[in-house]
Amino acid sequence: MNHRFFEERLFVDEPLPEEEAVLLEEHLQTCERCRALRAAWQETELELKLTQWVSPLEGFSQRWRERYAHQVKVAQQRRAFAVFLLTSAAAAFFAFPFFALLAAPSQPLWLKIVIALYNFSALLPLIDGISTFLFTVFRVVVQVLPPSLELAFGVAFLGLILIWLRMLRKFSFGRFRQP
Ligand SMILES: [Zn+2]
DSSP: OOHHHHHHHHTOSSOOOHHHHHHHHHHHHHOHHHHHHHHHHHHHHHHHHHSTTSOOOTTHHHHHHHHHHHHHHHHHHHHHHHHHHHHHHHHHHHHHHHHHHHHOTTSOHHHHHHHHHHHHHHHHHHHHHHHHHHHHHHHHHHHHSOHHHHHHHHHHHHHHHHHHHHHHIIIIIGGGGOO
């Protein structure tokens, strides 16, 4: 469900068109997040009505909504930054042996580069071996499993990739483009 659609309708002061009100109620049944948001908003509204000598300032719900949007954005930025740190750390971890080699004082630079390249090329048979192994396993699995199960595995795998892509979009850059 599209939270943003309902979030916007939670803060509207005038009554909603009937269709939208029904949709909103249905969404609130299933969505704890929006329910909590409405409860918080209603509490704020009630407080304002109780303090009768203070009439709600113009554009109050607008500001409240903006503050909420800002909080959501900050949380997203924190998550994106954590992902960035993690991937950077992983990259540094893999690059470290190469730079450690370059920094070793005993050999001339060209020799270090050659050694680094040699070390990297030593990895290639390993990668080749792993992929051959995985391919062999895959072929055995394909021969043993009934076709319907294979299809199920294929669909599950595709689903995982889709979820992964969605998470990547959500956590890294997807939401920043929205106003
Ligand atoms: Zn929701």
